[in-house]
Amino acid sequence: METGPVRLAAVLIAIAVLSGLVDYPAPRQPVRMGEYRVLAGDFHVHMFPLDAATLSPWDVVVEARRRGLDVIALTGHNHTWTARIGRWFSQMTGGPMVLIGEEVITPPYDMIAVGLTRTVRWQRSAAATAAEIHRQGGVAIAAHPLRGYWPAYDEAMPVIDGAEVLHPMAFVAPEFAAELREFYERRELTAVGSSDFHANAYPGFSRTHVFVREVTEQAVLDALRTHQTVTVDRDGTAYGNAHLIRLAEANGGLARSGIVENGGMWSSLSRYAALAGMIVAVLFGLFRPHRYHRVDGRGAAG
Amino acid sequence: MLSSLSPEIQIMLRPKRTLLELNKLPLEDGRWLLWRRPLFVLLILCCSFSLMTSGRLSLHLVASTAIYWSFLPLVQILGLIAVERGHLKAGTIDRFFMGHGPTLLLVTAFAAWTSSTAGIVLSPASVDFWALTAAAMLLWSCWIDYRFFNSFRKLAIQRAISWTLFSVIFMGSWLWNEIAWRLGL
Numbered sequence: 001m002e003t004g005p006v007r008l009a010a011v012l013i014a015i016a017v018l019s020g021l022v023d024y025p026a027p028r029q030p031v032r033m034g035e036y037r038v039l040a041g042d043f044h045v046h047m048f049p050l051d052a053a054t055l056s057p058w059d060v061v062v063e064a065r066r067r068g069l070d071v072i073a074l075t076g077h078n079h080t081w082t083a084r085i086g087r088w089f090s091q092m093t094g095g096p097m098v099l100i101g102e103e104v105i106t107p108p109y110d111m112i113a114v115g116l117t118r119t120v121r122w123q124r125s126a127a128a129t130a131a132e133i134h135r136q137g138g139v140a141i142a143a144h145p146l147r148g149y150w151p152a153y154d155e156a157m158p159v160i161d162g163a164e165v166l167h168p169m170a171f172v173a174p175e176f177a178a179e180l181r182e183f184y185e186r187r188e189l190t191a192v193g194s195s196d197f198h199a200n201a202y203p204g205f206s207r208t209h210v211f212v213r214e215v216t217e218q219a220v221l222d223a224l225r226t227h228q229t230v231t232v233d234r235d236g237t238a239y240g241n242a243h244l245i246r247l248a249e250a251n252g253g254l255a256r257s258g259i260v261e262n263g264g265m266w267s268s269l270s271r272y273a274a275l276a277g278m279i280v281a282v283l284f285g286l287f288r289p290h291r292y293h294r295v296d297g298r299g300a301a302g
Numbered sequence: 303m304l305s306s307l308s309p310e311i312q313i314m315l316r317p318k319r320t321l322l323e324l325n326k327l328p329l330e331d332g333r334w335l336l337w338r339r340p341l342f343v344l345l346i347l348c349c350s351f352s353l354m355t356s357g358r359l360s361l362h363l364v365a366s367t368a369i370y371w372s373f374l375p376l377v378q379i380l381g382l383i384a385v386e387r388g389h390l391k392a393g394t395i396d397r398f399f400m401g402h403g404p405t406l407l408l409v410t411a412f413a414a415w416t417s418s419t420a421g422i423v424l425s426p427a428s429v430d431f432w433a434l435t436a437a438a439m440l441l442w443s444c445w446i447d448y449r450f451f452n453s454f455r456k457l458a459i460q461r462a463i464s465w466t467l468f469s470v471i472f473m474g475s476w477l478w479n480e481i482a483w484r485l486g487l
Contacts, residue, residue, distance in 0.1 A: 017359050020361075049370075049471050050472075051473070052472060055351070059367065107479075123482075172426070173426070263358060274358070281345075281346065282406045283308060286342060287309075287338055
């Protein structure tokens with residue numbers, strides 16, 4: 001091994017690991033407003049494998065807890081088996097409430113199903129998919145309903161329960177935010193903020209505040225069905241139940257979506273030290289072939 | 303100056319020449335060679351995942367993701383086994399993984415961007431940028447591996463196996479959805 005780069009990379013990585021431990025957030029305290037418990041939720045979270053996501057179900061659960069989420073829906077693309085693993089892990093380790101979900105993906109539309117007992121087939125119209133979700137006692141949410149998806153949702157508008165009015169796409173361009181708002185305002189829908197986590201835009205980056213009287217899965221599903229949610233944009237604009245918005249404002253407000261919360265000085269140090277260590281390791285190498293020292297046209301030196 | 307850089311970078315910059323130099327040396331052997339560079343690739347990849355997700359280096363995230371993302375170097379080794387028809391040496395694996403310079407730089411750069419406040423959500427323009435960059439890096443790695451194998455046929459076999467397995471495991475749901483929709487299944 002080349003000792004210089006190895007030592008430097010090791011020191012930088014050690015600094016990164018240690019400083020990353022310092023900013024670990026304190027456990028989230030229960031939030032009560034009036035007669036309600038207010039749960040921070042994210043109902044659109046993907047997992048490895050199959051979903052083009054980086055984290056396994058158990059790692060997603062750990063990250064969701066770290067991000068202060070009380071309830072998440074694990075939503076595989078057209079499957080539910082990874083969600084079941086995440087739910088089992090969370091129940092074993094005392095993590096956030098995990099609802100079995102699915103993102104039903106089709107070329108004309110995508111739909112989030114929350115509170116399923118079995119996988120919903122994707123080879124249907126949006127209306128038929130929503131009906132199947134309801135037959136299972138679940139909640140149907142239009143996933144990132146940008147303009148291109150609207151024709152497929154025309155028939156389903158009377159039957160879907162909610163819409164993602166705050167999705168990371170809303171923070172990327174004002175026209176996308178406007179399209180999501182326009183869809184949400186078509187009729188009274190449950191306001192949902194979701195991260196659609198795959199690799200970045202961490203779980204809870206965009207979140208839904210769910211107002212329940214008891215902390216149970218059924219209470220959460222009922223709240224999603226009956227529009228007992230609020231989601232708050234990064235500029236403070238709140239979407240959702242008007243009464244609950246006023247209640248929240250009178251009780252100190254709710255956390256906003258789209259605001260990057262990656263810790264303070266120590267997390268920044270961790271990030272920079274990690275990147276520096278990785279660059280040193282890649283540029284200068286941790287291993288050299290035996291007796292291979294030079295590429296200078298004169299061949300390897302012993 | 304070049305000689306102080308890693309074999310990964312030297313192969314990136316001068317693949318034909320560097321591989322010729324390496325081929326003059328006896329092929330090393332030893333069990334450690336089976337794992338050291340695949341583990342190095344895995345380490346960089348999983349550090350990137352930790353940064354992308356949490357904006358910091360988390361030992362838990364790096365260690366945990368390393369377990370299930372070990373499928374990535376494994377599918378590449380499977381491709382190598384198919385090329386070498388079962389007669390794969392540890393030193394060959396070690397030299398093959400020296401060609402991962404473009405991949406390592408790409409994931410490091412992507413982690414740096416997406417762990418920043420500006421890059422945490424990818425705009426359409428940045429998606430296009432990163433897609434083009436990834437395509438360029440993939441082509442570059444194909445060129446490096448073509449020089450490694452000195453055979454288009456061997457490169458095609460290794461890529462067919464490793465890329466197919468990777469795609470199925472990483473994004474099989476979406477892939478199947480697209481294929482089935484277009485075939486009317």
